[in-house]
Amino acid sequence: MIRAAVLAISGCVALAASAWAAPPDSAEAKTAAREIYAKAVGLDTSIEGKKTPELAAWLAARFKSAGFSDADIHVIPMGETASLVVRLRGNGSGGKPILFLAHMDVVTAHRSDWTRDPFAFIEENGYFYGRGSYDNKSGLAGLAATFVQLKREGFTPKRDLVLVFSGDEETSGVTTKRLLAEHRDLIDGAFAMNSDAGGGALDETTGKPMAYALQTAEKTFASFTLTAHNPGGHSSQPRKENAIYDVVDALTHIRSYVFPVQWNATTLASLKAMGAEDKSALGKAAARFASKPGDAAATKTLTDSPFTVGQIRTTCVPTLLQGGHADNALPQSAVATVNCRIFPGVEIETVQAQLQKLAGPKIDIKTLDEYVSSDASPLRPDVLAAVKTAVEAIHPGTPVTPSMSAGATDGVFYRAAGIPTYGVGEVFIKDSDDFSHGLNERMPVATFYAGLIYWDALIRSIANAS
Ligand SMILES: [Zn+2]
Structure with a gap:
């Protein structure tokens, strides 16, 4: 009897432990996260596969069974895709909510191009394979699993923590634009933590962690067409005016x-962090610029290198060229496409006006698409401290450095809407393992599971900070 009673009690304790508190490195936590990850990677959420609404609905059911109330789970359909917003309520002693971002959609992938089915979740040779295994379903699954776990154990943050999963980050970004414009009440926050940017680098040969980049700014992407028009004519009777010459002059x-x-x-x-690591002439220039911003010699060295020029300037470069219609005719038009990476805080119109000034009145300049420009997010000590805590939990001693990236994510829309955004992705990876957007995308198994420890540490730390 006694023995049986003891057994019953210990059984009960075991059950309670598994249901309420599974540390992020426990087998239960790993299994639960892997299940979410496998489901997400297994659904073709590209613009062709259109399964983002299915993933949103499946995740919503997960959150519901973890104890989130219907009022705190919102699946918001938008055209052929959807967004998902889930709120973990705080006790009200903190400030405005903190947002946690990921995107459910992926870049298109075709079975015929891949070694394995891109939408089958496959574990092989120490990797998880599948489209989105890196970008961004690892972050998505890590965040979702951590929120489920926090809810199950009854964790109450000081302020609301809000998960925002968008549905078309890789294409038009409309889900995020519309969330900000039409559902601001659901996703308003003091700042956002974005799993789709930032992250750690591993040494190519040793696999040792080198540095963690905390992304605080994104350069604005904008392409312009520069067009020259001309009446054209027979090439045997050339005139001084020529559309191709006009574009070339511009x-x-x-x-x-x-x-x-x-x-x-x-x-x-x-640049300071780069200078501390890199002892080449370029590294020295980086260190000098960091201590004496704008220094002429340092600026010249940094400008001459393609690796650093974008860190200190807006850059614009021609990327496409077309013109003329026959080898024996004067061109009636010529068009060059110029791609610009604009420094945070600079308006797109300012860059366009400068290009127009350089190109002259014969050239008609238009933006190729609708772009959004954003400023850098201020370095928040609480965010920096939380990221350091999380990095320390998986790779002790790794330096954390603020960084600006040249690519764009949903973060640009949040920053433009006045919500500072920090790229705090959990992935530490070698360059040679990065196949995001490419073929045979994969994620080291150990990296995915380390991510659970990272997210748990990051969220607990920032939730209790203020
Ligand atoms: Zn992404």
Whole structure:
């Protein structure tokens, strides 16, 4: 009897432990997260596969069974895709909510191009394979699993923590734009933590962690078409006026122009970190610029390198060229496409006006698409401290450095809407393992599971900070 009673009690305790508190490195936590990850990777949520609403609904059911109330789970259909917003309520002693971002959609992938089915979740040779296994379903699954776990154990943050999963980050970004414009009440926050940016680098040969980049800014992406028109005519009767010459003249002026040198707190912090690591001439210039921003010699060295020029200036470069219609006719039009990576805080119109000035009145300049520009997010000590805690939990001693990235994510829309956004992705990876957007995308198994420890530490730390 006694023995039986003891057994019953210990059984009960075991049950309670598994249901309420599974540490992020426990077998239960790993199994639960893997299940979410496998489901997410197994659904074709590309613009072709259209399964993002199915993933949103499946995740919503998960959150519901973990104890989130219907009022705190919102699946918001938008065209052929959807967003998912889930709120973990705080006790009200903190400030405005903190947002946690991921995207459910992926870049298109075709079975015929891949070694394995891109939408089958496959574990092989120490990797998880599948489209989105890196971008961004690892972060998505890690965040979802951590929120489920926190809810199950009854964790109450000081302020609301809000998961926002968008549905078309890889294409038009409409889900995020519309969430911000039409559902601001659901996703308003003091700042956002974005799993789709930031992350750690591993040494290519040793596999040792080198540094963690905390992304605080994204350069604005904008492409412009530069068009020259001309009546054309027979090439046996050439005139001085020629559409191709006009475009070439415009490009020549753009080629010799350099946009003003610029910096912000992130620029200086990342150049300082680079200078500490890299003892080459470039590294020395980075260190000098960090201690003496705008220094002429340092600026020249950084500008001459394709790796650093974008860190201190807006850059614009021609990427496409077309013109004419026959080898024996004067061209009636010529078009060059110029792609710009604009320094945070600079308006797209300002760059367009500068290009127009350089190109002259014969050239008609238009933006190729609708773009959004954003400023850098201020370095928050609480965010930096939480990221350091999380990095320390998986790779002790790794330096955390603020960084600006050249690519764009949903974060640009949040920053433009006045919500500072920090790229705090959990992935530490070698460059040679990064197949995001490419073929045979994969994620080291150990990296995915380390991510659970990272998210748990990050969320608990920031939730209790203020
Ligand atoms: Zn992404």
